[in-house]
Amino acid sequence: MTEACEILAAADSTAVADINIETQQAVEQFLYRQAEMLDEKRIDEWMALFGVNGWYWMPAEADQVEGDGEPNIFWEDQGLMLMRNARNTHPRAHSQAPHNRLNHVVSNVIIESENGDGDIIVRSRFHCAEYFRYQIRTFSGKYRHLLKKTPDSYRIALQRVDLVNREGPYDYVLQWWL
């Protein structure tokens, strides 16, 4: 199994950690800033939030515990993220002319655990409106982040994104991460 998936799968997804307010605030700020980077298309900064072996994962089915080797909506490491960004910003990415716009609201931030190294498992909920093709689409779902502590902040080892309408059908594709 992918190590980060294994850690998330083994952790109690209803746990509530007894955490100090500074950590709670730091983690919330991290999540808010991550969403803001997507909304403002500061993609290089967004990608840099992920560790070298970090994954952005949107499973196709609710009971999935592993991204590797399974069908997924998203399963991307930094290489595939670089490719997606290069494609979406290419002058001939027809369907990104004009670019879409995203607007996230992230809330219900509950830290599940903090280990001795300061690594965090945190769950939260999001709403996201996308303006594309002169219409608004909305997405809603749950994030679960596995964050590795760094000297000054965190790096994402795994971000799991469960859409409420995960099974689709999808009205047009998701060109950017949510």
Next chain:
Amino acid sequence: MTWTTEQLAGLVEPDRAHRKAYTDPEIFDLEMERIFERTWIYIGHESQVKNPGDYYLAQVGRQPVIMVRGRDGDVNVLYNRCPHRGAQICTARRGNTGNHFYCSYHAWTFHLDGKLEGMPAKREYEGTNLDFDNPEFHMARPAQVDNYRGFWFANLSEDGPDLATHLGEAAAAFDQLIDRAPGKETEIVGECFRMVQQSNWKIFLENQLDASHPGVTHESTGKAAQQLEAKIRADGDEPPLELSFLTDFARLGHDGWTKFGTVGYRNGHSSLEGYMGLRPDDPDTNVYIRRMYEAYGEEKAEEILGINIHHMLVYPCNSVQPPLQQLRTIRPLAHDKTLTEIWHFRLKDAPETIYRRSLAYYYLVNSPSTLINADDLFNWWKCQHGLDSSASEWVSFHRKAGQDEEREGISYSAPESMSELPLRHMMHAWRDYMTADEGAKS
């Protein structure tokens, strides 16, 4: 307006089609009646319903249906409608219904073959015309249901050819999905992806075998994949084969795309010859080929692997890519709205690495986050909107028109060309379906 046979026939010319064929809601209704409810439509694969009571919902034209595994192990296809008051029986897309179907409105129950089993206070029907043996009180069955090697189809009409005859040369697509497995069996992987296209179903089918679009439409993704390949090489590694699925779009260029012939078969089916280097000389592929030799013997294995289909269109509802074990089926919803189901199959006893390759294609090309279909879907949406304009009444299929070859009822694209043969071929089939014995069903 009410379309006459003559008017419908006039919508298709040898090298062009009228925009109304894509934009008129009445034409769409006629298509459902005369094509989708009068020929063989794909329901699903037997591996979707492994155990008795397992069911899966599907759609034939405008008719919702259920594919279910019976107690006897047979697969049944039934209309998803209670004969009592019309309520749909199943609403979850898939599940297991146990020993019978149960209608949640008045508790009528049905055997897994659709026969009426019972209802509460049954005696109150005594002395009425309700008859347990009368199919009128069963969950209805399509006029014809049949399978080709485990791929199930239904035909709402009694008439026309049987399934094998209808498929004809297009059956090779299903043969390939199975025969490429050293274990001689195939099965679906997980759930399908479902995408709604904001465009007419014919626009999708026409796109699938259109060799002149990929280098243009997918240039941005091809270039981005080339950048990633370069980065991986700069880091001292070898890029995975699956990236070449994308770099092909930037690499081939127009001259490259002229190398892949297209073929038009009877009943509207057509194919594009393979273009992806799916038989490289690498250890994973060689392990796979060795297993194929062991399973079939060298000669037969080479015959199977030598079949050069990248894409087979099974008119009017399937687009199959056998070398990558992908199958798409369409469920048209309206003249400007089409649901696609995209399935991925696993070849029994093939090495894990071969599964991973086709899974990568499933992700990169067919998932809801695909960068490839992002541009396709956008083009199709733009076509649908553009065709609402009366600037011109016609859609052009002129590329190599009149220069394809026909031999024994099968047409072959002009050599060294990106001929629009499949587009012309499908519209000619469309005209034949639409104008056949008009009014016979209405």
